[in-house]
Amino acid sequence: MAAGLWIATKKIDYTWRWNRIPQYFLYHQEDLQTVPFDGRVSRIDKLGDKTIVSVISENGDEKNFEIDTATLQVDVDDELLVGDEVGATLHWRAGPLTLGLWTTLWLSAVASVFGMVIGLVTGLCRVSNNITLKQLSIFYIEVIRGTPLLVQIFIFYFFLGTVFDISRIVAGISALAIFAGAYVAEIIRAGIQSIPKGQMEAARSLGLNVPQAMIHIILPQAFKRTLPPLAGQFISLIKDSSLVSVIAITDLTKSGREVITSTFATFEIWFTVALLYLLLTSVLSQVIAWVERRLAVSD
Amino acid sequence: MIKTIDLKKIFTGRGQTIRAVDGVSTHVESGEVVVIIGPSGSGKSTYLRCLNGLETLTSGHIIVDGIDLSDKKTNLNLVRREVGMVFQQFNLFPHKTVLENIILAQQVVRKRKRDEAEKRARQLLVKVGIAEKENVYPGHLSGGQQQRVAIARALAMDPKVMLFDEPTSALDPEMVGEVLEVMKQLAREGMTMVVVTHEMGFAREVADRVLFMDHGKLVEEGTPEHFFTEPREERAKAFLKQVL
Numbered sequence: 001m002a003a004g005l006w007i008a009t010k011k012i013d014y015t016w017r018w019n020r021i022p023q024y025f026l027y028h029q030e031d032l033q034t035v036p037f038d039g040r041v042s043r044i045d046k047l048g049d050k051t052i053v054s055v056i057s058e059n060g061d062e063k064n065f066e067i068d069t070a071t072l073q074v075d076v077d078d079e080l081l082v083g084d085e086v087g088a089t090l091h092w093r094a095g096p097l098t099l100g101l102w103t104t105l106w107l108s109a110v111a112s113v114f115g116m117v118i119g120l121v122t123g124l125c126r127v128s129n130n131i132t133l134k135q136l137s138i139f140y141i142e143v144i145r146g147t148p149l150l151v152q153i154f155i156f157y158f159f160l161g162t163v164f165d166i167s168r169i170v171a172g173i174s175a176l177a178i179f180a181g182a183y184v185a186e187i188i189r190a191g192i193q194s195i196p197k198g199q200m201e202a203a204r205s206l207g208l209n210v211p212q213a214m215i216h217i218i219l220p221q222a223f224k225r226t227l228p229p230l231a232g233q234f235i236s237l238i239k240d241s242s243l244v245s246v247i248a249i250t251d252l253t254k255s256g257r258e259v260i261t262s263t264f265a266t267f268e269i270w271f272t273v274a275l276l277y278l279l280l281t282s283v284l285s286q287v288i289a290w291v292e293r294r295l296a297v298s299d
Numbered sequence: 300m301i302k303t304i305d306l307k308k309i310f311t312g313r314g315q316t317i318r319a320v321d322g323v324s325t326h327v328e329s330g331e332v333v334v335i336i337g338p339s340g341s342g343k344s345t346y347l348r349c350l351n352g353l354e355t356l357t358s359g360h361i362i363v364d365g366i367d368l369s370d371k372k373t374n375l376n377l378v379r380r381e382v383g384m385v386f387q388q389f390n391l392f393p394h395k396t397v398l399e400n401i402i403l404a405q406q407v408v409r410k411r412k413r414d415e416a417e418k419r420a421r422q423l424l425v426k427v428g429i430a431e432k433e434n435v436y437p438g439h440l441s442g443g444q445q446q447r448v449a450i451a452r453a454l455a456m457d458p459k460v461m462l463f464d465e466p467t468s469a470l471d472p473e474m475v476g477e478v479l480e481v482m483k484q485l486a487r488e489g490m491t492m493v494v495v496t497h498e499m500g501f502a503r504e505v506a507d508r509v510l511f512m513d514h515g516k517l518v519e520e521g522t523p524e525h526f527f528t529e530p531r532e533e534r535a536k537a538f539l540k541q542v543l
Contacts (some may be wrong), residue, residue: 109396196388202386202449204353204376204379205351205353205383205386206383207376207380207408208408212408220394224394230520270361297440298438299436
């Protein structure tokens with residue numbers, strides 16, 4: 001199959017330009033240094049990579065420019081006019097793919113934290129004896145699970161965003177967190193219900209009240225059991241975060257699209273973007289696997 | 300210490316009505332060891348679970364140390380910390396070590412300092428004979444050891460009464476002895492105990508009073524000598540014939 005794909009790609013005459021990809025992660029930016037007055041170069045001191053150029057104006061004012069030696073454009077005694085370039089300083093700058101990756105990372109992280117909190121609270125309401133809380137949580141879970149995330153994002157951005165004047169970032173994070181929360185709630189509920197009744201009875205018989213028993217006895221055990229499904233949920237959340245690119249949040253997916261418009265390196269960029277998502281999700285998988293091993297000591 | 304007046308517990312569900320405890324009135328004195336025996340489904344476990352409010356009563360009164368459990372205003376958590384309970388299935392907390400199992404409620408409920416709680420826990424572990432296992436998780440202990448930890452966990456709250464719900468029924472036969480030994484020692488020390496058990500030998504040896512329950516009713520009540528040798532009721536006689 002790989003060979004077939006390779007031959008087919010050959011046939012369409014696509015020129016692969018993988019070498020153009022790295023600059024969209026990190027690039028060297030030149031900041032041009034220009035003289036603010038008419039003057040003359042009085043002195044040039046080369047200190048390895050750096051060079052200090054001193055310029056004296058017609059009024060006798062002196063100004064020093066520190067630039068990178070490789071970009072030096074003047075000699076001693078050159079006459080300079082306002083706006084002439086002396087040289088440049090070079091800075092490493094993060095490219096759009098790096099910035100997009102970072103946006104996706106923190107967006108998912110914030111949405112995960114809120115999703116977890118919402119899920120935990122809803123899950124507890126779902127198992128509570130209070131009919132109102134229970135019905136409300138069921139309603140929330142059904143509504144969120146029964147509608148597409150893309151539509152929810154549009155509603156959050158176009159409807160709630162307009163009515164309550166919230167920014168696209170807040171709208172995007174809220175949509176993701178509330179979406180994830182519904183699934184987390186069901187996972188938490190299943191986890192709590194999987195703990196034998198005797199655990200709660202033992203805790204209560206020792207005089208712990210329900211919240212204390214939940215915090216010290218039930219939830220730690222439920223958390224351990226629900227870690228694998230929760231991992232799956234948060235990996236989904238990272239992937240689903242690509243949908244917020246439709247409300248013009250410059251996440252990894254949108255950055256990829258932007259780079260494509262200026263390079264036409266469609267294939268390379270999408271492969272790169274896919275790999276970056278894979279990188280994020282596999283790091284998360286590893287972290288959770290580590291936590292699982294840590295918690296397994298009591299088995 | 301514990302007084303029950305016309306206690307009733309009725310389960311309803313799927314169109315069935317089960318009168319698990321049906322009008323039991325009795326009294327447990329301070330320092331007394333009361334053993335409840337009876338056939339399966341006779342309501343003895345349910346009765347015991349009512350005594351610390353794990354089951355809500357349908358009607359009647361339970362007065363523990365002067366506090367009425369059937370009163371809606373009673374804070375059950377305050378009563379429960381004075382009433383220790385040991386379960387058939389141990390119900391140790393599997394995510395905590397033996398020591399943590401015993402200090403948790405001391406810290407959370409009794410608000411003891413950690414070192415004070417640890418000291419008390421170690422004393423009790425010595426008492427139940429498994430001091431060397433304090434850093435082991437319950438999953439690595441035998442049934443008998445787990446049950447002894449569960450007894451230590453309940454004792455750590457310094458309860459006024461201990462309830463035992465068939466504490467040896469889930470144990471392998473060779474482990475029954477070690478648990479009963481701990482319970483006998485407790486009885487000798489003057490702990491007020493209510494024990495549901497099928498261990499007739501224990502009932503005979505340790506009990507101050509035996510209660511025989513059947514179909515939710517308290518059928519017969521008396522000293523072990525009286526109950527095991529010359530019971531009045533036919534149902535008690537039939538039961539004893541089967542188990543002895």
